[in-house]
Amino acid sequence: MELYVPVLALTALAAAFAVGSVVMSAFVGGPKRYNRNKLESYECGIDPTPQALSGRFPVKYYTVAMTFIIFDIEIVFLYPWAVYFDELGWFGFLAVLLFLVNITIAYVYEWRRGGLDWD
Numbered sequence: 001m002e003l004y005v006p007v008l009a010l011t012a013l014a015a016a017f018a019v020g021s022v023v024m025s026a027f028v029g030g031p032k033r034y035n036r037n038k039l040e041s042y043e044c045g046i047d048p049t050p051q052a053l054s055g056r057f058p059v060k061y062y063t064v065a066m067t068f069i070i071f072d073i074e075i076v077f078l079y080p081w082a083v084y085f086d087e088l089g090w091f092g093f094l095a096v097l098l099f100l101v102n103i104t105i106a107y108v109y110e111w112r113r114g115g116l117d118w119d
Contacts, residue, residue, distance in 0.1 A: 063110075063115045066115075067116070074100075077096075077099060078096070081096050
């Protein structure tokens with residue numbers, strides 16, 4: 001049980017910080033003046049319109065976010081491979097090559113669909 005004391009102490013400290021931050025924000029925060037602009041939802045800088053609820057709306061923001069995720073995940077997986085490149089041998093090389101082919105297919109698909117055209 002002695003081994004878990006530091007983990008429990010850090011968990012208690014993290015929980016106390018999280019709860020304390022929420023409680024203190026109610027006391028320390030500025031005046032609570034609600035107006036129409038504060039209560040309105042924020043849609044990535046685009047003014048919300050009534051037509052968006054029933055009609056089509058642009059999904060460019062989500063396409064850009066998915067592109068970022070694709071390339072971000074690629075870098076996250078390539079960094080450890082680069083660090084242990086010598087130790088992995090041919091198996092590691094072929095695994096990363098297969099991964100890069102898979103990511104390249106996703107990249108080409110998005111490129112062909114026009115996801116990288118920044119209008």
